[in-house]
Amino acid sequence: xxxxxxxxxxxxxxxxxxxxxxxxxxxxxxxxxxxxxxxxxxxxxxxxxxxxxxxxxxxxxxxxxxxxxxxxxxxxxxxxxxxxxxxxxxxxxxxxxxxxxxxxxxxxxxxxxxxxxxxxxxxxxxxxxxxxxxxxxxxxxxxxxxxxxxxxxxxxxxxxxxxxxxxxxxxxxxxxxxxxxxxxxxxxxxxxxxxxxxxxxxxxxxxxxxxxxxxxxxxxxxxxxxxxxxxxxxxxxxxxxxxxxxxxxxxxxxxxxxxxxxxxxxxxxxxxxxxxxxxxxxxxxxxxxxxxxxxx
Numbered sequence: 001x002x003x004x005x006x007x008x009x010x011x012x013x014x015x016x017x018x019x020x021x022x023x024x025x026x027x028x029x030x031x032x033x034x035x036x037x038x039x040x041x042x043x044x045x046x047x048x049x050x051x052x053x054x055x056x057x058x059x060x061x062x063x064x065x066x067x068x069x070x071x072x073x074x075x076x077x078x079x080x081x082x083x084x085x086x087x088x089x090x091x092x093x094x095x096x097x098x099x100x101x102x103x104x105x106x107x108x109x110x111x112x113x114x115x116x117x118x119x120x121x122x123x124x125x126x127x128x129x130x131x132x133x134x135x136x137x138x139x140x141x142x143x144x145x146x147x148x149x150x151x152x153x154x155x156x157x158x159x160x161x162x163x164x165x166x167x168x169x170x171x172x173x174x175x176x177x178x179x180x181x182x183x184x185x186x187x188x189x190x191x192x193x194x195x196x197x198x199x200x201x202x203x204x205x206x207x208x209x210x211x212x213x214x215x216x217x218x219x220x221x222x223x224x225x226x227x228x229x230x231x232x233x234x235x236x237x238x239x240x241x242x243x244x245x246x247x248x249x250x251x252x253x254x255x256x257x258x259x260x261x262x263x264x265x266x267x268x269x270x271x272x273x274x275x276x277x278x279x280x281x282x283x284x285x286x287x288x289x290x291x292x293x294x295x296x
Contacts, residue, residue: 015134019089022130023138025123027096028106033120035059036107040171040183041124042164044070044140045097050171060101063140064094070143077147089131090139113182121186125193133198141167205255206276209246209262210234211269218246220261225254249279 030045040046048062055062067090075083100106110116131138145159154162168187172180211217214231221227232245250258255273262269 015136018130018134019136020092022127022136023089023093024096025127025130026138027093027100029120029123029127030059030097031100031103032106032109033116033123034186035101037113037116037182038175038179039113039117039120039186040168040175040179041120041186042141042167043138046167046171050167050174053174058098058101060094060098063097064091067091067094067139070140073147074143077150078143082146086137086139086143089137090143093138093140113178114185117182117186118189121189122193124186125190125195126197128190129194129197132194203252204249204276204279205252205258206247206249206274207255207258207262208272208274209248209269210243210271211246211262211266212243213266213269214244214246217262217265217269220265221246221248221258224261225250225258227254227258249276 030041033039034041034045035049038049041049044063044066045059047066048059051062052059071083071087071090074086110119128138141160141163144163145156148154148159148162149156152159168183171183175183209217218229218231221229227248227250230247232247233242234245235242248258252275259271259273262271
């Protein structure tokens, strides 16, 4: 019971930290790199940057107003539960952006718009990745995308593309060619970094072994590497000979040790090694150890 409570507290603290850090980083990069150089971007921030070209108000105030409108839309379209779960994320980011914009000299960290686009894209991917990895969001157009998904039954990814493209096109109408190109550079870098952040620390190595000495290899992988092992029934395509294969997923740091074990048992073993981005489910060393303790 205490273990479950501790894990729940630790999970809550980690989620809060990642959300706060990601939101703070997002506010910083907008204030330092995006807004000073007029680089186009998606989301309510992009709408705010476009409106601020015509309205004498801070971007943070416009973003806050838009997020509140999106919150109200979510309340009526998605319900009270969604409203309560999203209100903190919708209000925190505009407040952080307002604080960042008032830091002296933040808008003059670099005078090179290309450098600003590169740094902005990298930090944007990192910030969004930190928030998304813990299942949170910064509100804004995310709410609109979920509403579109509910009523039009379009995939959320399609809704995201629709809203982002519309916002970027609107900004492009009031931006010069260089600002548009810098915006494209930033978005490309953002997508690359975001993909990396989302799988960071989750990638594993998948090892497939075919050998007549499968039982000894299986035993040594289990005992020496504490690796999850699955036995597969296989048939040779050339000889039609039936046998068993070994499939296991291990951390990258154990790859060399696994190869050493396999070839020490059978130098003629057929081995393939591939990288997988994420592994979910039962059968890994921690769960086996927990099961063994419970069995005792």
